[in-house]
Amino acid sequence: MRYALLVRAQPADADGTGPGRMHGGIWLRPAADATTVRVEADEILLDDGLLPSRGDGPFPDLGDGRSTDLGDGPFADRGPAGYVAGLDLVEAADLDEAIALAAAHSRACGGAAVEVRPVWE
Amino acid sequence: MGVTDRDAAEAVAAAFREEWGQVVAGLIRLTGDWDLAEECAQDAFAQALDRWRRDGVPRRPGAWLTTTARNRALDVLRRQAVGAQKLKELAVLARTDDPYGPEDPDAGGGVTDDRLRLVFTCCHPALPIEARVALTLRTLAGLTTAEIARAFLVPEATMAQRLVRAKRKIRNAGIPYRVPPAHLLPERTTGVLGVLYLLFNEGYAATDGTELVRTDLCAEAIRLARLLARLMPDEPEALGLLALLLLHHARRATRVDAAGDPVGLEDQDRTRWDRTAVDEGTGLLETALRRGRPGPYQVQAAIAACHTTAATAAETDWADIAGLYGELLRRMPTPVVRLNRAFAVGMADGPDRGLALVAELEREGDLTDYHLLPATRADLLRRAGRPREAAEAYERALELVRNAAERRFLERRLAECRPV
Numbered sequence: 001m002r003y004a005l006l007v008r009a010q011p012a013d014a015d016g017t018g019p020g021r022m023h024g025g026i027w028l029r030p031a032a033d034a035t036t037v038r039v040e041a042d043e044i045l046l047d048d049g050l051l052p053s054r055g056d057g058p059f060p061d062l063g064d065g066r067s068t069d070l071g072d073g074p075f076a077d078r079g080p081a082g083y084v085a086g087l088d089l090v091e092a093a094d095l096d097e098a099i100a101l102a103a104a105h106s107r108a109c110g111g112a113a114v115e116v117r118p119v120w121e
Numbered sequence: 122m123g124v125t126d127r128d129a130a131e132a133v134a135a136a137f138r139e140e141w142g143q144v145v146a147g148l149i150r151l152t153g154d155w156d157l158a159e160e161c162a163q164d165a166f167a168q169a170l171d172r173w174r175r176d177g178v179p180r181r182p183g184a185w186l187t188t189t190a191r192n193r194a195l196d197v198l199r200r201q202a203v204g205a206q207k208l209k210e211l212a213v214l215a216r217t218d219d220p221y222g223p224e225d226p227d228a229g230g231g232v233t234d235d236r237l238r239l240v241f242t243c244c245h246p247a248l249p250i251e252a253r254v255a256l257t258l259r260t261l262a263g264l265t266t267a268e269i270a271r272a273f274l275v276p277e278a279t280m281a282q283r284l285v286r287a288k289r290k291i292r293n294a295g296i297p298y299r300v301p302p303a304h305l306l307p308e309r310t311t312g313v314l315g316v317l318y319l320l321f322n323e324g325y326a327a328t329d330g331t332e333l334v335r336t337d338l339c340a341e342a343i344r345l346a347r348l349l350a351r352l353m354p355d356e357p358e359a360l361g362l363l364a365l366l367l368l369h370h371a372r373r374a375t376r377v378d379a380a381g382d383p384v385g386l387e388d389q390d391r392t393r394w395d396r397t398a399v400d401e402g403t404g405l406l407e408t409a410l411r412r413g414r415p416g417p418y419q420v421q422a423a424i425a426a427c428h429t430t431a432a433t434a435a436e437t438d439w440a441d442i443a444g445l446y447g448e449l450l451r452r453m454p455t456p457v458v459r460l461n462r463a464f465a466v467g468m469a470d471g472p473d474r475g476l477a478l479v480a481e482l483e484r485e486g487d488l489t490d491y492h493l494l495p496a497t498r499a500d501l502l503r504r505a506g507r508p509r510e511a512a513e514a515y516e517r518a519l520e521l522v523r524n525a526a527e528r529r530f531l532e533r534r535l536a537e538c539r540p541v
Contacts, residue, residue, distance in 0.1 A: 001295045032286055033293040035247040048249040048290075094297040095247055096305065118294050 141263030146235035252287035360409035361419035367402035472505035492521035
């Protein structure tokens with residue numbers, strides 16, 4: 001499968017972009033099919049395309065087990081979505097492989113969020 | 122064969138509980154089509170009701186259902202003119218099993234793997250957490266969309282949409298149908314266990330009018346945890362989770378009173394705890410701990426075991442519990458675990474020690490909106506013989522609490538702290 005890796009950045013990092021000429025294009029699957037990947041402290045954090053994650057993994061059970069507040073997941077602090085700084089097209093066997101590529105990207109970009117979007121084909 | 126209608130119906134119901142996940146999981150692997158798999162499985166169970174009444178219940182109902190569902194899928198795909206190779210593959214598989222014959226000793230392994238594939242795919246971290254829970258209940262446990270919607274208190278259309286979106290993402294984003302490779306396995310296993318725990322908590326936390334439906338969620342979570350523990354015998358955390366759920370579930374009859382209000386551990390009638398569940402839970406925990414690879418679920422199960430094996434509330438080994446929370450904190454350094462540890466330390470070493478730890482949490486401000494923070498402080502103050510301050514803390518907790526039953530619990534405590 002082909003995936004587009006979209007690197008997100010904050011507006012402050014933007015360079016001026018000049019006018020250009022259309023070269024070609026691809027269509028991407030909608031945001032609902034996207035997965036956002038970000039590496040933080042060497043941990044790969046995933047987020048489904050639409051909602052801020054409500055947290056993963058085991059939740060502590062309290063005393064009598066009455067509390068089930070899940071808290072906010074890793075992406076609740078993402079703040080303004082920023083803008084798409086770049087796009088890579090990659091070929092991967094499946095989403096797990098694409099996530100691994102995106103994680104390498106994120107690591108190289110200082111933990112920037114990388115969105116994995118399947119290419120419509 | 123002399124099968125009554127009732128026998129047949131019971132056999133189908135039993136087979137549904139035992140075999141649904143297996144039938145669906147196998148069909149998804151063969152066809153790659155989740156909707157088709159569900160439809161054909163449903164169809165096979167409907168046929169079973171008819172045929173078993175007439176021909177008798179097969180010796181291996183699972184094999185009968187799998188074969189019938191596969192044949193059905195084959196028909197559908199043939200009509201859709203699917204590639205010849207896939208059809209041939211399906212046709213071969215559809216022929217191999219004779220459900221009325223003796224058990225094939227080699228048949229088990231592959232089928233088991235399918236259910237494990239299914240659970241890992243349903244719980245893939247790229248799916249929204251709500252979808253993971255719903256998909257697991259639908260495809261692996263066989264609950265209907267309506268049942269899942271009711272259990273999660275959302276309209277059926279919303280739940281249906283959630284399931285459709287999840288299946289679409291699995292297909293469109295290329296989420297693989299497999300047990301993850303070794304380098305991903307530990308983390309993904311944690312994810313699967315987390316989904317089952319969340320499912321249990323959804324049922325466990327409900328103390329309002331919907332409790333009947335929601336206790337079923339606890340039972341489903343235990344059933345799925347049991348399956349996972351069987352499918353992953355080398356994973357002590359899977360055993361730990363099952364132990365934890367059983368130990369919590371053992372107290373289900375006493376956790377709320379007749380009015381639906383929560384009852385604190387100290388005031389629960391311990392003679393009404395489910396001893397069978399306690400014994401099974403503690404046995405599983407021992408087995409898990411013998412592997413020498415403790416994890417958060419085993420530690421939490423050990424904490425739960427301290428409570429459920431104490432003959433009276435006064436005999437609870439709080440020092441042990443405080444130590445275990447320290448252990449849990451090393452593995453899960455969250456404010457909520459710290460709060461629990463603070464309470465346990467207060468019970469073991471005196472309220473003042475606990476209050477000091479609570480004060481630390483308050484200073485750091487991570488749990489400012491969490492009603493159990495002031496509620497814990499209030500409880501420790503009450504035990505320290507400082508009712509006036511306790512009352513203030515209960516008032517603060519009441520500003521934050523959302524659940525009506527918990528509100529009544531806190532109000533009762535508050536009233537006890539006020540001078541008569």
